[in-house]
């Protein structure tokens with residue numbers, strides 16, 4: 098299950114990507130927003146991040162104007178590794194090396210076709226573990242305010 102969220106600026110692109118993934122048989126849950134009335138991105142970044150952090154949803158995809166604000170909000174939740182991507186290469190590497198569990202896309206930055214490519218690259222990639230896990234473990238120490246060594 099993939100958790101989706103957006104503010105009012107990201108709403109239209111979010112809806113199109115949900116339709117796109119739905120057509121591929123991928124299950125998702127929409128945490129809002131649900132209309133284009135001006136709203137605040139932290140609300141939706143937090144809701145999606147909580148669902149992923151709790152294991153209710155496996156992964157999350159977020160949208161706001163740039164992808165920045167909503168990813169910053171998501172990254173405040175323990176266990177969340179959210180990445181903003183505007184091209185597929187970073188999306189793929191962010192899964193393979195950084196085990197990102199939330200993808201954020203800026204609807205003012207990225208068009209629909211490119212967004213589809215970014216989402217496909219991110220979902221198709223697998224975490225490689227090994228030396229990369231060591232670094233994720235270090236990030237988790239930072240989350241707990243523990244010394245790195």
Ligand code: RB5
Pocket residue numbers: 104106107138161162163164165166167
């Ligand atoms: C809303 O105007 C805009 O600030 C928001 O969508 C996002 O781009 C923030 O990072």
